[in-house]
Amino acid sequence: VDDEGRFGINLRAGYSETNINMGAGSPRLSRKVPVAEALVAMDEHLSDVPIAWADLWGALMKNAGLEAIVGCTWMGGVVDLTLGANQLTKKGIDALVKRLGDKLERLVIGYNKLGGALSKAKFSALEALEIQHCGLKGADLAKLGNAPMPKLRRLALDGVGVHLTPERIIRANKMADKLPDATYSADELKAFFDTPLAKQLTWLSFGQHSFGSEHGAAFGAHLDGLEELYLHNTDLGAEGLTLLAEGAGLAALRKLEVNNAIAHNYIDGKLQPPSEETAAALKALANSHLAGTLRALVLDTNAIGTIGVRALTSGKINALDTLSLSRCQLGDEAVAVLANSNLRAERIGQHSNDIHETGVKAIVESELSSSVSNLALHYCPIGDTGLAAIATAAPSALKRLSASGSGVTDDGVRALSDSELVGQLEFLNLSANRISDAGAELLAGWSKPPNKLLLF
Numbered sequence: 337v338d339d340e341g342r343f344g345i346n347l348r349a350g351y352s353e354t355n356i357n358m359g360a361g362s363p364r365l366s367r368k369v370p371v372a373e374a375l376v377a378m379d380e381h382l383s384d385v386p387i388a389w390a391d392l393w394g395a396l397m398k399n400a401g402l403e404a405i406v407g408c409t410w411m412g413g414v415v416d417l418t419l420g421a422n423q424l425t426k427k428g429i430d431a432l433v434k435r436l437g438d439k440l441e442r443l444v445i446g447y448n449k450l451g452g453a454l455s456k457a458k459f460s461a462l463e464a465l466e467i468q469h470c471g472l473k474g475a476d477l478a479k480l481g482n483a484p485m486p487k488l489r490r491l492a493l494d495g496v497g498v499h500l501t502p503e504r505i506i507r508a509n510k511m512a513d514k515l516p517d518a519t520y521s522a523d524e525l526k527a528f529f530d531t532p533l534a535k536q537l538t539w540l541s542f543g544q545h546s547f548g549s550e551h552g553a554a555f556g557a558h559l560d561g562l563e564e565l566y567l568h569n570t571d572l573g574a575e576g577l578t579l580l581a582e583g584a585g586l587a588a589l590r591k592l593e594v595n596n597a598i599a600h601n602y603i604d605g606k607l608q609p610p611s612e613e614t615a616a617a618l619k620a621l622a623n624s625h626l627a628g629t630l631r632a633l634v635l636d637t638n639a640i641g642t643i644g645v646r647a648l649t650s651g652k653i654n655a656l657d658t659l660s661l662s663r664c665q666l667g668d669e670a671v672a673v674l675a676n677s678n679l680r681a682e683r684i685g686q687h688s689n690d691i692h693e694t695g696v697k698a699i700v701e702s703e704l705s706s707s708v709s710n711l712a713l714h715y716c717p718i719g720d721t722g723l724a725a726i727a728t729a730a731p732s733a734l735k736r737l738s739a740s741g742s743g744v745t746d747d748g749v750r751a752l753s754d755s756e757l758v759g760q761l762e763f764l765n766l767s768a769n770r771i772s773d774a775g776a777e778l779l780a781g782w783s784k785p786p787n788k789l790l791l792f
Contacts, residue, residue, distance in 0.1 A: 342388035347371055348418070349394030372401030375408065382410040389416035393444075394502070399427040406435040418444040420466070421502050426453035433457050445470070446492070449499045452476030458484040466492035468544075471499030474524040481531025491537055494568075495544035519546040522554045529558035536561065538588075543568035543595075552576025556583020563588055564632075568595035574617035581617075581624035589626055591658075593634035601639050601663065610641030610665055618644050622651025632658035636685070642670040649677035660685035662712070671695035675702035682707055687714030687738070696722040700729035710736040714765070720748035727755035737761055740790070741768035746775035759784035767792055 338344055371392060387410045395401075402424060405411060417432075417440060429450065432440070438460050446468035454467065455476055462485050472480065474497070497518035508515050520528075528534055540562055545551075547570040555565070556579055565586070572580070577598045580586070599614040601607060618640070621627070633656055640648075640661065659681040661674075666689035675698040684699075696718050699705060708731055713722075716739075723744050726737065734757065744766055752758075764779075764786040776791060 338389060342416075343386055344389035344391070344416070345375070345387060346391045347375075347395060348391045349421070369395070371395040372397055372404050375405050379408040379410055382408075385410065386413050387411070388413060389418075390414055391418040392422070393418050394421040397422040397424065399424055399431065402428045403431045406431050411435065412439075415439055415441040415461075417442070419448070420444050420468075421447040424448040425450065429453040429457050433459065446494075446496075447499075447501055451499075452479055455479035455483055459488075460484070461487055463487050464490035464539075467496055468492055468494040469498060469500040469505075469518075470496050472496045474520045477520060477524050478527040478531055481528045481533040483533060485533060486536075488533060489537060490539040491533075492541040494541055494566075497545060517546045518544060520551075522550040525551055525554040526558070529554065534559065538563045540564070541566035541568075543570060543597075545570050547572050547576065547597075549573055549575040549579055553579035553583060556580035556585055558583075558585045559589075560585055560587040562586060564591040565589060566593045567597050568593055570594075570597045572597040574598055574611070574613040577617040578620040581621040581626055586626065587629070589629050591632035591634075592626070592630060594638070595634055596637040598635075599639040599644075601637060601665065608639045610639045610643050612643070614638070614640060615643045615647035619647040619650060622648050622653045627652035628655075631656060634658075634660040635664060636660050636662040638664055640664040640670075641666065642673060645670040645673045649673060649679055654678045654680065656681040658683040658685075660712075661689070662686060662714075663688040665689070666691060666695075668692055668695035668698065672698040675699045675704045677704075680704060680707040682733070683710035683712075684708055685712040687712050687716060689716050691716040691722075692718060693721040693725055696725045697729075700726055700731055705729060705731040705733075707733055709733045712736075712738040713742060714738055715741040717743050719743040720745055720751065723748035724751035727751040727757060730756040730760070732760075735761060736763040738763075738765040739769075740765050744769040744771065746772055746778070749775040749778050753778045753782065758782050761786045763788045765790040 402419070414436065424445065425448070437458050440459055440462050442464040443459070443462060444466040446466050448470055450467065450470040452472060465485070465488060495518045497520055498516050500515060505515065507513070537559070538561060540559070543566055547567065552572050552575070572594060577594060598617060599608065599611065630653060641664070645666065656679055659679060662685050666686060668691060671686065671691055672695065691713060699708070711734060718739060719742065722742070723739060749766070749771055759782070767790045771791060779785065779789060
């Protein structure tokens with residue numbers, strides 16, 4: 337049963353990230369696991385059960401297996417289907433359309449070699465579609481935009497320009513091998529953006545592509561109905577962000593994520609310092625028409641530094657609910673600039689930065705503290721004194737606090753346990769720290785412990 341109380345079948349391939357990082361493990365089931373045969377055999381036992389969703393990720397299923405499954409009685413009620421990382425092609429898509437074309441509301445089918453198989457697929461009820469790394473060529477991108485999917489609002493196209501399997505990606509990451517670039521020309525993007533499907537989208541993820549400045553201009557000139565745009569792990573660059581922000585499109589955009597996209601922290605293994613060019617791009621964003629619509633901005637894993645934060649806070653962005661600046665080469669000075677700005681975000685993520693007690697105090701002793709409900713400081717060396725500063729200030733809005741891997745010991749826990757945050761925090765993450773049994777007992781003794789507490 338899922339969070340919505342719907343019955344479903346979950347046969348997702350499970351694997352240990354730890355094992356994979358050590359050179360073992362697989363993101364798929366064994367070839368010996370007869371997924372399709374088992375699900376067909378179960379049909380007589382499930383005929384009276386209202387199955388609404390099925391997750392068959394990594395089942396090594398071919399078209400024939402899917403054709404057999406969609407013929408089952410229980411499959412007739414499925415509206416949410418995950419078929420990622422299998423071995424499906426156009427024939428499998430055709431089988432889905434024939435049986436579930438008027439029922440499916442969500443389809444996850446990435447990492448299959450589909451090419452342009454979805455360009456004519458009639459899914460009349462589909463609201464969300466994920467087709468990452470499926471080898472969709474540039475000539476077929478606009479055709480996808482003309483597919484008969486009138487209710488589609490959410491579309492994930494991450495790396496879709498090439499076909500890759502999870503195994504190949506994992507192996508390449510492990511061996512530092514270069515994967516083939518997924519890219520489209522700016523003209524191919526524009527042709528897609530002018531299609532009926534693109535114009536009806538409110539959510540689009542187009543990460544893991546080699547996008548440059550001309551692509552940024554294409555995004556910035558289109559997609560007026562889009563509310564959320566994800567361009568993570570691209571080569572958009574500072575100029576690309578500037579052109580995106582200064583375009584006349586994206587009139588309704590509320591969330592923008594350019595994680596590892598505008599100024600890579602490392603190039604050829606060398607740490608890159610924050611640049612004037614990046615700061616200028618952030619200033620352009622902060623003074624663009626997007627400043628009035630954005631409610632969430634994710635800038636993680638970019639070389640931003642104090643110069644970038646100063647530029648970002650110098651403009652008209654003042655209504656953010658969420659600001660994430662993790663792994664952005666921030667220090668205490670950058671945090672002080674942020675804390676004393678007009679930004680009043682409720683959720684602030686700054687983990688894996690060089691933030692100490694001084695930076696923490698800048699946040700909790702500023703007006704910003706009155707709005708922050710979620711503060712993430714994972715792997716920032718705030719130590720016991722930083723945690724104590726948060727405890728002493730006890731920001732009234734703070735509900736979620738994360739300080740894993742931050743050099744906290746029992747002394748920090750003691751300061752927290754003696755503060756007004758006891759009974760106020762709903763989520764507390766102090767994992768990967770040096771907390772002993774004594775510290776754990778202090779947390780266990782809270783009169784009203786957090787709903788979720790992480791210590792390991």
